[in-house]
Amino acid sequence: MINFLIIIFIISLIYLAKVEMVKSYFTLMAIQGLILFGLAYFELQEIDLVHLLLILLETLVFKAIFVPIFLQRITKNQIHRHHNGPIKGYYSVLTAVVIIIGCFMISYVLHDQLKSDADQQVKYFTAATSSLLVGLFIAINNRDLVTHLIGYLVIENGIFLLSLALGSEMPMFVNSAILLDIFTSVLIMGIFFNKMKDYFQNANAGQLSQLKD
């Protein structure tokens, strides 16, 4: 089951690189939230109940439900199609695939450096580092502020996967801190996003060039 969920997660990364309709981003973020919920449930069954419930809450309520709905609300369904960056269409799919293959190869090389249950960690490591780099790619390759937010959330999902690879050994309070930080970051970014729309005609990062030397 864990293998299946990780493969679905990686496929969602490839699809994220190709998406042009902003609404699809929100759906994909909800799907990724659900995948992370499933992974956390299967991976962390040995940890104490409170810790497990907190992590399940983080993934299901926050990542799969709150964030997609919140993003949909702040864009008020007004932004339908985002502005593509320099790498367009199927070339972005190709870039995402290259990133994932590269991450798999690096993870495989690092295989010996990992602990005894290395096979499991290689999978997580591949998915996590791919998510980090694809998130960065999405943020760099697009000009819309909402797509930048999506890029940030994909990076955070990668970080979450990386912490899952550490399994039950990750202290609970650090997880709580991550939850709090992502929550406040997204909330504050959402508030500022609304203000940006008041000042600038559309949510295009190309307009953010007032401050320069």
Place this chain on the structure above:
Amino acid sequence: MVFGYVTLMVSLGIYLVPLLGQTLNEYFFSDRLGLIFYLVLILVSLFSAIHYVKFVNDRKVKEADVALHNAGTIFFTGAIVGVLFTSHFGILWAFMEATTLGASILIYHNRNQDALEATWKYLYVCSIGIAIAFAGILFLGFAAQQTGHIDFTFSAIKTEAANLNTIWLKACFLLVITGFSVKMGLVPLFNVDIDAKDASPSQVGASLSSVLMNAGFVAIYRFYEAFSATSILPWMNKLLMLTGLLSLFFAAVYVLRVKNVKRMFAYSSMEHASLVIIAFSCGGLGYFAAILHLVMHSLVKSSLFFQVSQMHRIFSSKLDENIGSYLRVNPLGGLVMLLGFLSIIAMPPSGMLISELYMFQALIAKDYWWVALIVLMLVLIIIYGLAVKMLGIIFLKKNSANINLDGATPYESALQLALIVIVFYIGLFRPPIIVESIQLAIQSLPI
């Protein structure tokens, strides 16, 4: 309210001094390095609060905005106190993230388009930087996992570091430097820091250039110290030196073309952050030089940012082409600018000359002649860039319209002068208490 908070901070300082070197609980300790920068934090926060009162009166800032600013200040300084005194890498990361949120509230103070743009960029890039740094901490977790259990306290990691896999440690340090570079104003994530200092009120720019930079340094220092007993020490030094040289190069390029005085000081801060990191990468005397330089830079740069606020009130402009004859228009303010300028270019009797000389001594002691030459050349370019603009502002007569002398308040300039005098005093007399405190703070590092 903020003054009350500063009093509380002083009380905490008094409480921590007798406990030096001891752990307070599982996650915090009273540390000498933290205490040095804590004293700087108290001083800068106090001066910042005094200047903010004048700022509020002049700009007729709404009560709600003042309240939000005060809350943001308390949140921001509280997070920095956490960074300085935590003994746990996870908590350190959480407090660093908290500084981003606190700083965002402060940067957005002016509620205009520039402030909004700067805040958005700062919040976004810092969040990504902090996420990258967290990935670094997780890599440290992978390394620690091999020893059986994960304990992220500084002492536990330092004890185990020699047994940890060096690939993970290198990856951890690389990601941490990348992530926290935004806080210290270094390559690669320095841009948003410059924008933030420009678009925020000058008191906030002063805090970002001093206490936040110090917090960024302390965060990097904690990782460096924990890994210093391992075989990756020379690699870490090379990485720090490369980061410092690249940052210095970018600072030199931008200082030559910048026209906005606040941005000029922001790039000057980047220059000094680079010098600190280069000095630190040399080890030995370089460690001492780095910390001494940071302390003095915090005082001088805060003073200059406070003065820019006054200059902006008088000339209604931040552009150097609109500001001239400042020494004649506002003699005390002009004196602050002149002495501050001499300090940041490390002219005698500025204490920063001493720390920069120590840095060059450390470079030469390590036989890094070519690095010393590159640093010297880049520093000279920066001095030239700063001198052309600063001397023009202080002495040259320009077509400055709308000069409003109501903004020139002697007590503000006198306070700023006091900060610069402290740096001159350190340069001339090198007080034993400061020298010994820094020496004791770095005694755990390899020579």
